[in-house]
Every structure is written in structure tokens, then in C-alpha cells.
Amino acid sequence: MRTRQEVGAQAPVMARHVACLRGWHPALARAELASLLPDLETERLEGRRLMCLDGDVTEGVLSQAVAVSSGCQAILCNALVWAHQGPESMDAFIAAVIEHVQAHPQNGTVAVRAWRHEGRIEGVGPSQLAQRIGGRLSDAGYAIDLDAPDHRFGVVIDASSNTIACGWMVGFGDESDGIATRRAAERPFFKPVSLDPRLARLAVNIASGPVHTGTTLDMMTGTGGFLIEAALSGRTVVGLDLDEVMVQGTQENLAWALKGHSDHMATVCQGDSTNLSTALPQGCGPVSGFVLDPPYGRNSQGSLAPMKLLESVLISAQEVAHSNAGLVLILPIHPMGEHPDAPLHDEEVVDLLHGEWSEVEQALSLSGWSIQGRWIEHVHASLGRLILHATVVPQD
Numbered sequence: 001m002r003t004r005q006e007v008g009a010q011a012p013v014m015a016r017h018v019a020c021l022r023g024w025h026p027a028l029a030r031a032e033l034a035s036l037l038p039d040l041e042t043e044r045l046e047g048r049r050l051m052c053l054d055g056d057v058t059e060g061v062l063s064q065a066v067a068v069s070s071g072c073q074a075i076l077c078n079a080l081v082w083a084h085q086g087p088e089s090m091d092a093f094i095a096a097v098i099e100h101v102q103a104h105p106q107n108g109t110v111a112v113r114a115w116r117h118e119g120r121i122e123g124v125g126p127s128q129l130a131q132r133i134g135g136r137l138s139d140a141g142y143a144i145d146l147d148a149p150d151h152r153f154g155v156v157i158d159a160s161s162n163t164i165a166c167g168w169m170v171g172f173g174d175e176s177d178g179i180a181t182r183r184a185a186e187r188p189f190f191k192p193v194s195l196d197p198r199l200a201r202l203a204v205n206i207a208s209g210p211v212h213t214g215t216t217l218d219m220m221t222g223t224g225g226f227l228i229e230a231a232l233s234g235r236t237v238v239g240l241d242l243d244e245v246m247v248q249g250t251q252e253n254l255a256w257a258l259k260g261h262s263d264h265m266a267t268v269c270q271g272d273s274t275n276l277s278t279a280l281p282q283g284c285g286p287v288s289g290f291v292l293d294p295p296y297g298r299n300s301q302g303s304l305a306p307m308k309l310l311e312s313v314l315i316s317a318q319e320v321a322h323s324n325a326g327l328v329l330i331l332p333i334h335p336m337g338e339h340p341d342a343p344l345h346d347e348e349v350v351d352l353l354h355g356e357w358s359e360v361e362q363a364l365s366l367s368g369w370s371i372q373g374r375w376i377e378h379v380h381a382s383l384g385r386l387i388l389h390a391t392v393v394p395q396d
């Protein structure tokens with residue numbers, strides 16, 4: 001696959017599609033997009049917030065992936081990735097953009113959206129670039145509609161790699177995806193354990209893959225962090241909790257978060273996740289995505305020690321899992337500094353708040369789960385999180 005390649009001075013480089021990632025945790029966002037678009041090859045570009053997507057897929061599939069994603073701002077279709085070579089190269093860039101648009105024409109009205117990633121490239125500003133490209137599109141016969149265009153041409157100025165990526169865009173661009181309006185602390189039922197929606201959405205997507213692939217199960221729903229994000233994405237989702245107070249609180253949160261979405265497919269019930277074959281509601285079917293955020297320290301019901309509880313839940317999950325099910329497990333750890341921009345190496349040991357990493361590894365392996373990736377999230381000076389993705393090991 002050709003991604004960013006220097007083909008002589010000022011030559012444009014054709015990538016397939018380029019995903020523009022949010023700055024919060026690009027490494028997790030890359031894993032999320034790979035999971036939402038399993039038929040595409042994905043490759044990180046030089047800029048940590050740019051990712052190349054290669055393979056045949058419709059624009060509708062790309063749109064749906066961005067719409068439910070937490071970490072992706074936009075996908076630039078059939079993107080042009082330009083290695084910036086100073087202000088004097090801008091005329092050549094604009095000419096390349098127009099050539100690119102002629103090769104990928106659109107019907108209907110258009111607007112140009114430009115934004116920056118990772119600081120500034122000297123002499124290249126988003127509004128000035130948007131105006132220049134918009135002017136040339138207008139000269140080429142396109143009707144401009146800045147408020148409600150049929151098509152948006154996205155331009156990302158990525159200072160970390162000194163590149164400008166552009167193409168017809170699906171997704172939000174630099175506009176808000178609305179996640180700030182549903183912060184956990186705003187919900188009617190809030191506890192300090194409530195997961196941040198951005199992380200919860202990422203976890204649901206990594207575990208479950210594309211929407212409409214089966215049921216997602218939030219095995220210890222607490223205040224409904226994962227459940228709400230899965231329901232808002234249009235997924236069939238079940239939330240279980242042993243504690244009746246949590247179940248009632250989650251029902252309130254769900255009603256609050258889903259007002260106006262009467263057609264959601266979310267169910268919450270009281271149940272023990274160490275015994276899923278009886279706890280799951282009738283007709284739920286095999287589960288294709290498991291999300292698990294177990295209690296910190298001792299189980300709230302006081303019955304099982306943390307590692308024993310984890311082991312029992314993993315065994316029980318494996319028993320009701322679809323043959324290609326995914327799991328995302330979140331565990332508190334002692335902080336390891338700012339989140340690294342890549343998954344942890346296979347051999348890297350994490351310092352869990354409760355128990356030893358070797359015990360988690362053993363519990364996963366004994367219960368039939370194979371680790372696919374591990375990431376670190378920095379929460380604050382005394383807390384970090386391990387985010388672990390595993391898939392079920394096929395049984396003979």
C-alpha cells in the first residue's frame with residue numbers, strides 16, 4: 001500500500017482514504033477505527049492523528065463508522081496527502097487540489113472546511129486555505145453553500161508531519177460531535193466510578209466492531225457508562241449489574257440520555273455476571289462484544305476478591321460468546337505517565353492497583369481469551385487505566 005511517499009519535489013501523493021483522529025488518544029482511536037472498518041487495511045501515517053485506510057468500501061460504510069466513532073473526526077475520501085515544502089509551494093498545492101477534485105467530481109453544492117492538527121505550519125492558515133480552495137472550486141463551476149452543503153471538502157493542516165491532507169469528507173471535521181453534552185457528571189445518577197463517554201464509546205466500538213453485528217454486553221454496568229454509548233450508537237445492548245440500586249440508577253440515566261430515541265435497543269437488568277448463561281435476558285442470543293469495568297478493590301457485594309471475580313466473569317463470558325466475539329476490559333493501574341502513542345509491547349508489565357498483571361494474563365488465557373492489544377490511559381497523578389482488547393479463542 002502506498003501511503004506517504006516522496007515522489008520528487010512538490011509531487012502530490014495519493015493515499016486511499018485518510019482518517020483524521022481526535023487528539024485525546026490517537027493510539028486508541030486507531031484501534032477503534034480498525035475494529036469499526038474490519039474490511040480495510042489500516043496504517044498509521046507520519047502524523048499521529050492521520051491514518052490511511054485502504055480497500056474497497058462504500059462511502060455509506062465510512063459515514064457510519066465516523067458517525068459512531070469516538071476517536072475519528074472525519075475521513076477524507078480518496079485523499080491527497082501533500083508534503084508541505086514552504087509557502088512558495090502553496091500555488092502548486094492548490095493546483096494539485098483542483099486536479100484532484102476534477103478526478104473526483106461531485107454533484108451539488110459544496111463547502112470547504114479546513115482545520116489544524118498539532119500546532120501550526122508557518123504561513124498556512126485554515127481560513128485562508130479554505131477561501132483559496134473555495135474560490136477555485138467556484139471558478140470550476142461548483143455552487144458554494146457554507147451552511148448546508150451537499151458535500152464538504154476537508155483540509156487538515158498537520159503540523160507534526162508537515163503535511164496537508166485533503167479530500168471529500170465524511171464526518172464532523174473540527175465541529176463538535178456532541179459528546180460534551182452528555183458528560184457523566186450531568187446524568188441524573190452519577191458515581192465517581194462513572195466512565196467518561198469518550199472512553200466508554202471507544203471501548204464499545206473496539207469490543208463490538210461494526211454496528212449491527214450482534215449484541216453488546218456491559219457485564220457490570222454500574223451507572224451505565226458503556227450501555228448508554230452503545231445504545232446511542234444504535235447497537236443492541238444489555239447491561240447487567242448485581243446491585244439493584246445501580247440497575248435503577250442506570251435506567252434513569254438511560255431514559256435521560258436517550259430522550260428522543262424511542263427506537264433504542266437497550267435493556268438493563270439485575271444479574272450476576274459470573275453466571276451469564278442464566279443471568280442474560282431470554283432471546284438475547286450469542287454476544288459479540290463484551291465490555292467490562294469491574295469494581296475497584298473488593299466486589300461491592302463483598303463476595304469475591306477482585307481477581308477471583310475477574311476470572312469467574314471471563315469464564316462465564318466465554319460460555320455465551322459468539323465465535324468471533326471481542327472483549328474490552330478496563331482495569332485501574334498505578335500511573336505510567338502521559339498516554340503513550342502506541343499499544344504496550346507484549347512483554348510490558350503493568351502495575352495494577354489490585355493484583356498482579358501475571359494473574360490477569362493467566363485468567364484471560366485459562367478462560368479462552370486471547371489478548372489483541374493493550375493501551376494506557378493517564379487519568380491523574382495517582383491513577384491510570386489499562387485498556388485491554390481480547391478476542392475469544394475458537395473452541396474445537
Ligand SMILES: C[S@@+](CC[C@H](N)C(=O)[O-])C[C@H]1O[C@@H](n2cnc3c(N)ncnc32)[C@H](O)[C@@H]1O
Nearest residue numbers: 194195220222223225241242243272273293295
Ligand atoms: C466500577 S463499577 C462499573 C462502572 C461503570 N462502568 C460506569 O460507567 O458507571 C463496577 C460495577 O460492578 C458491579 N458488580 C460487581 N460484581 C458483579 C457481578 N458479579 N455481576 C454484575 N455486576 C457486578 C458493581 O455493583 C458495580 O456497579
